[in-house]
Amino acid sequence: MSQLLSYSLLAAQLLLGLAIGCGAFRILAGPRAQDRVLGFDTVSVNAMLLLLTFGIRSGEALYFEAALAVALFGFVGTVAFAKFLLRGEVIE
Amino acid sequence: MTRLLPFPIVSFCLLALWLLLNQAVTVGHILLGCLLALAGGWLLTVLELPSTRLRRPGVMLRLLGLVAIDIVRSNLAVGRIVFGFGRQEWTSGFVNIPLDMRNPYGLGALACIITSTPGTLWVKFDAQKGSLMIHVLDLVDEGEWIRMIKGRYERHLLEIFE
Amino acid sequence: MNGIEHLPPWAAALTAILVLLGASVTLVGSLGLLRLGSFYERVHAPTLGTTLGTVFIASASMVCFSVLESRPVLHEILIMALGLVTTPIALTVLVGAARFRDTAERRAQVGEAEDG
Known part of the structure; x- marks a missing residue:
């Protein structure tokens, strides 16, 4: 049964990796700055979930703290980027 | 009540956060968490937020x-x-x-x-x-x-x- | 790999199902980022991952560690609560910025048209 669990953890990590890829595509492709910020937000949330699955896989609780930190930095980063866009000085 | 705990819900959440993060409900952690909760509530008064009451x-x-x-x-x-x-x-x-x-x-x-x-x-x-x-x-x-x-x-x- | 082989079968199966569900929901949300047409439509997409995706994967972690350490491990609740509270704030601020930029751009275009 644990074999099944490790396979499904691998599958979940692949899916989450693809999800990060989608977010990265949005960061690279734009088309506008707000799309890139949205991509960044998605990438940070997905990276947080990926860290949680790594935590389950290795059985170490340390990954939880990393996930918490990534989630917090993602939130702060998104709000900071959005506030930067709000200043209106970076209109493309 | 209002002087000691200006924002009781925030303070309670801070205490819960501390205990969850440390994954331990011991006397020492409860004391430290209460300290954090009290300090957090007092710090929030600086912002002069409007007070409200949750009902129901x-x-x-x-x-x-x-x-x-x-x-x-x-x-x-x-x-x-x-x-x-x-x-x-x-x-x-x-x-x-x-x-x-x-x-x-x-x-x-x-x-x-x-x-x-x-x-x-x-x-x-x-x-x-x-x-x-x-x-x-x-x-x-x-x-x-x-x-x-x-x-x-x-x-x-x-x-x-x- | 230390730990998950000691899980009893029911916990392993439950963790596997929850992890797969959460990852697929998150992937669907991120695919929406590619497939939807306009910015305001795309903002809806990542909320799938931050609501159900996070809840599923955090519950999987909770089940796994609680069974492994034979005591309730609840600190994943923090990640759930954090995700549910912070994402709406970030997205609302972002949408406000996007609307501001849209109106500023439109005003600039109108101004240029009047000048020309």
């Missing part, structure tokens, strides 16, 4: 249940749209909703509920006219969304906050 815990629980059901349901709906099952065409658009809610905390809670439900998005609240603009991914009938937001969420929030 029963209504709160029911609202939480409703929101959980809606989140699951709209997750499925948005997933269907992303994959293009069913209809190929959908229209998204903005809906203006007249609100009776004026309490800032109530509006904040409503914003969290609306935005964290996939498919609806809080855009702007005009405090003078009291009208809220939301963006809906799958917009079929404006009136239905207005009835849903007002009847399902705002009514409960009004009971809780005012």
Whole structure:
């Protein structure tokens, strides 16, 4: 049964990796700055979930703290980027 | 009560956060957590936030249940749209909703509920006219969304906050 | 790999199902980021991952560690609560910025048209 669990953890990590890829595509492709910020937000949330699955896989609780930190930095980063866009000085 | 604990809910959440982070309910951690909770409450008074009272815990629980059901349901709906099952065409658009809610905390809670439900998005609240603009991914009938937001969420929030 | 082989079968199966569900929901949300047409439609997409995706994967972690350490491990609740509270704030601020930029751009275009 644990074999099944490790396979499904691998599958979940692949899916989450693809999800990060989608977010990265949005960061690279734009088309506008707000799309890139949205991509960044998605990438940070997905990276947080990926860290949680790594935590389950290795059985170490340390990954939880990393996930918490990534989630917090993602939130702060998104709000900071959005506030930067709000200043209106970076209109493309 | 007000001098010692200006924001009892925030202080309680800080204590819970401390205990959860340390994963231990020992006397030492409870004492440290209480210190953190008290300090956090006192620091918040510097911001001079308007005070409010939460009422009707029963209504709160029911609202939480409703929101959980809606989140699951709209997750499925948005997933269907992303994959293009069913209809190929959908229209998204903005809906203006007249609100009776004026309490800032109530509006904040409503914003969290609306935005964290996939498919609806809080855009702007005009405090003078009291009208809220939301963006809906799958917009079929404006009136239905207005009835849903007002009847399902705002009514409960009004009971809780005012 | 230390730990998950000691899980009893029911916990392993439950963790596997929850992890797979959460990852697929998150992937669907992120695919929406590619497939939806306009910015305001795309903002709806990541909320799938931050609501159900986070809840599923955090519950999987909770089940796994609680069974492994034979005591309730609840600190994943923090990640759920954090995700549910912070994402709407970030997205609302972002949408406000996007609307501001849209109106500023439109005003600039109108101004240019009047000048020309």
